[in-house]
Amino acid sequence: MGSGSASRVAVLVAGPEHVAALLPLIEAHALFERSAATCTEETLRSALAEPGAVLFAWLALDERGRAIGYATATRDFSTWSGKPFLHLDCLYLTETARGAGVGSLLLDAVKLFAIRLGLDELQWQTPDWNVAAERFYLKQGASVTTKRRFRIAV
Template sequence: MTVPVARRAHPEDLPRVAELAAEHAAYEKAAPPHPDLAARLHGLLFATESPRLRCLVAELPDGTVAGYATCSLELSTWEAAEYLHMDCLYLTETARGHGLGALLMAAIRREARALGVTRVEWQTPTWNDGAIRFYDRLGATSKEKRRFSLPVD
């Protein structure tokens, strides 16, 4: 391979994806992922014929996985239709600015088309100006909302 590619993750990529997820959490000042994240991801990605989660990786020409994106189908009540929710998109600091984010977003859009949905939605922290500029350059639009979380325990 002589150019970077965005491709679906393979089972052997999951330890690296878990490392990147830990970097991602630290970058967003969030709690670290579950220590057994690679195994948990394996169950969501590869344990059934209809995986709940999809994971794409950005691979450099030397074979290094430098980023990932995850997505899953969600439902819009107001439209009574599914859409693809991109939960994460992360690139290592040294991989940013080299077109890998655009490769991953193009791969996410291909996933959406293959699933028969017409849009992708995601969120990013309000302080992540670099990501916001990137998404604006792609032609994405944003809505001002706040995300809430409520434990069920």
């Protein structure tokens, strides 16, 4: 298979030292979702830095060590359930990595992290036009909610 063959992919926990590999993927992801990324190297490095990291990240590398996908998550809290949960902020694969099981590897790494934190729920959003992502998430056992996400600059 191509560079996205899951059997030849390593998923690692990404830290500040991986910012140079993460940023191009973040920018490509934003373009894919018809937007633009404004995160800087310094901001991303700071968000991933321990202690007190506010962002957790995973990087998928092909057999040559090239970054072909990433996932990021933050810890959040639901006032309705009264419990914390893990929010999957992003899961993105380069075009050549899609459909080869790499997304499942990344999602499994995020789920394992949630379990290690003692969390029993993972939540996320995806654009309603991204039917391939919806199909992937449903195959992973996810359920769909009907809420829409809004944002406002303050």
